[in-house]
Amino acid sequence: MSRFLHWLIVGLVTMNAWLFGIQGAIADSLDGVDLFSEAPIVDVRVSLGNRTNDLIFEPSDFTFVAGKRYRLILKNPSAVKHYFTSKDFADSIWTQKVEAGKVEVKGAIHEVELKPQAVAxxxxxxxKPGSYELHCSIPGHAQAGMVGRLQVVSSAKSSSNG
Ligand SMILES: [Cu+2]
Structure with missing residues (x-):
C-alpha cells in the first residue's frame, strides 16, 4: 500500500471517529427526547375525505396536550388523494416518525399526502401550545371545506380533558 493511501485511510478513519463522537454528543443531549419516545401513546384517528368523496376531514377539530405522545392514524377512504397540511402545527411538535406500509420516516415532517385507500x-x-389551521393542499379542496383546526393545550390546563 502506498504511503499516501495509508494516510488517506488513517485520515478517513479519524474523521469518522470524530463525526461519530459528535453524533454521540447530540444523542446525549437528546435524552429528553428519549423520554418522549418511551411515553405511553394516545391513538387519534382522522379520515381524509370519505367514501362518498366529500371534501372534509373527519373529525376536523383536534385537541392535543403538550408533552403527551400521540399516534395520529390518517386514513383516506375516498377515491382521490388528499393532503394533511399544517405547517405551523408541524413546526410546533416533535415528530418521532411517520409510518406507512413497511416504511418509517424519521425527523421533521410538514405534510403528509395520502393516495386513495392509503393509511399512515x-x-x-x-x-408548543397554540391553535393551528389544518387544510388539504390539493387545489380547491380547502375552499370546498377541507379544513380543520389542531389545538395544542398546555398540560396544566388539560386536567379535565385527559
Ligand atoms: Cu383533499
Whole structure:
C-alpha cells in the first residue's frame, strides 16, 4: 500500500471517529427526547375525505396536550388523494416518525399526502401550545371545506380533558 493511501485511510478513519463522537454528543443531549419516545401513546384517528368523496376531514377539530405522545392514524377512504397540511402545527411538535406500509420516516415532517385507500401513522409529541389551521393542499379542496383546526393545550390546563 502506498504511503499516501495509508494516510488517506488513517485520515478517513479519524474523521469518522470524530463525526461519530459528535453524533454521540447530540444523542446525549437528546435524552429528553428519549423520554418522549418511551411515553405511553394516545391513538387519534382522522379520515381524509370519505367514501362518498366529500371534501372534509373527519373529525376536523383536534385537541392535543403538550408533552403527551400521540399516534395520529390518517386514513383516506375516498377515491382521490388528499393532503394533511399544517405547517405551523408541524413546526410546533416533535415528530418521532411517520409510518406507512413497511416504511418509517424519521425527523421533521410538514405534510403528509395520502393516495386513495392509503393509511399512515404519524407519531409525535406536541410541544408548543397554540391553535393551528389544518387544510388539504390539493387545489380547491380547502375552499370546498377541507379544513380543520389542531389545538395544542398546555398540560396544566388539560386536567379535565385527559
Ligand atoms: Cu383533499
Amino acid at each position: 401513522e404519524w407519531v409525535f409529541v406536541p410541544i
